[in-house]
Amino acid sequence: MSFRNALESGKFVVTAEVGPPKGTDIKKILHEAEMLKNKVDALNVTDNQSAVMRISSMSFCKLLLDMGHEPILQMTCRDRNRIGLQSDLLGAAILGIKNVLCMTGDHPNAGDHKEAKPVYDIESVQLLQVVDGLNSGRDMMGNDLMGSTDFYQGAVVTPEANPLEPQMMKFEKKINAGAHFFQTQAIYDIDKFRDFMTSARKFPVKILAGLVLLKSAGMANFMNKFVPGISVPQVLIDELKAAGKEKAMETGIEIMARHIRQLKDESVCDGIHIMAIGAEDKVPAIMERAGLL
């Protein structure tokens, strides 16, 4: 079943993500993708994440398609102007890529080419409008396309943004611009996420809760300090600490599995998006522990 059909059928959908490497040796990422085959409903491919230059998202999406995966093309506005973005979207369409996740993109300042000229000719809300236009057979200037696209487009939202209100207003703009699904920034507090879902449920969109695997108490503290919009509750940090260094990863897997079970059993949202960040090989174990396999 396609990702779109899975979401629309009401199935509890699971997506994960892989980040292409810097360089042409793709053995590791191919192995990760192989492990996730027939387990996840779709696999995100990041677009030069953290503004670090790597293999393009579109190329790896094509390899995933060839493997029988369903890829979600992450597309940021950092590196291409409106001509480049539209051209790549048409290119993705003819390769058979069906899903696109529209994002603004981390600033070059975060990455390994800090001297790069940031593009941001358009941004996430407008990129969603562009995809909607291409789906309707016209480009940004209203020119007719010779053959339209048929993308299932989504976006991201940060349920624990501070302040939350402008984030929620942007969330609504993204829905109006044509987003069908959302993959959220990492959440760790299910009760708080439930509050967000109460607002989100007013809209006809599918929400996948973002889950980042906690590998240690140190990582949790680091994210709390340095990653905007992520807040790991102290009780989880204590749990990781109590487990000790050797069992921290195991505990992180248990925490995520527990959250997944709760989100699914209580029908809090429409699915989950697992971000293992370097520990993609653990995803099958997490899914198994959560009762998804």
Place this chain on the structure above:
Amino acid sequence: MEKLKNYRSFFLIGCSECASLCGTGGDPELASMKEAIEAEGKTVTGTLLPKTGCQTLGTKIELKKDKEACAAADAIIVMSCGAGTQSAVEIFPDKPVFPSNDSLFLGNMTRFQIFDERCSLCGECILDQTGGICPVTGCPKGLLNGPCGGTDNGKCEVSPDIECAWVRIYERMKKTDQLEDFKKTLEPKDWSASRKPATLNTRQKKEEKK
């Protein structure tokens, strides 16, 4: 200074406007540049602090009294902005002209000689729709439809020294009861409005209006 090593004598031009406010091309800076050049064993044939250095015709007229000093100089050093430097290039078709400064941005002076960039001269003003705060300039990504995921307690992901422009816009529009406008999606910007090089004839425009 590397560029100046082949020349022995210089005429210095400052500016009474921005460069004086910035403290980079006013009377005191002309004096210290003169001193620095002379300390290198070179000559300063004269200095001028024009009223408005980028006003080519006015500056040319002001320079008339310094005709001999200018003629005696191997090169001209302009201590204002890139615009002032290029006015001098126009005035001195046969003489090398060098800038002493990097021109950084159109700044608002928040305190004495402390500057913030608030306007990018983008050619298509949207301040009417963003609570009077410019996200094209104030947001490092120039976002037009609200904060990105990198905003953190009102700070920008690029630097904690930057206040998130979209949180500032939100707070202000809330205060001024304009949040309904905040909800409206802004269209992609028409960047052709800031295409380089720009020209403008406001005099002709006024005459056409009459």
